[in-house]
Amino acid sequence: MMKKLTLLAAGAAGYVLGARAGRERYDQIVAGAQRFAGNPKVQAAAHRAQDTVAQQAPVVADAVKEKASSAAGAVADRMPGGGSSDAGTSGAPFS
Numbered sequence: 676m677m678k679k680l681t682l683l684a685a686g687a688a689g690y691v692l693g694a695r696a697g698r699e700r701y702d703q704i705v706a707g708a709q710r711f712a713g714n715p716k717v718q719a720a721a722h723r724a725q726d727t728v729a730q731q732a733p734v735v736a737d738a739v740k741e742k743a744s745s746a747a748g749a750v751a752d753r754m755p756g757g758g759s760s761d762a763g764t765s766g767a768p769f770s
Contacts, residue, residue: 680717680720684708687704687707687708690704691704691705
């Protein structure tokens with residue numbers, strides 16, 4: 676549903692920006708967009724989407740931190756010295 680709404684909004688915006696139908700048609704499009712945005716069903720969907728994002732943000736943030744930490748560890752393991760604390764102190768740049 677959100678993909679359709681996004682596509683519709685993008686299409687309407689593109690038409691408004693590219694239209695040569697004059698000010699009257701522009702005003703009609705703007706009024707239609709305002710009616711659409713003010714529709715209680717659209718408002719309810721937007722609030723549900725915001726609530727979902729607010730609930731999932733900490734979960735996603737934790738997952739991203741975990742993946743970043745795993746990736747950093749994997750990169751460190753591939754570095755000369757195996758990621759040990761003395762990596763790079765031998766004096767040879769890539770021995």
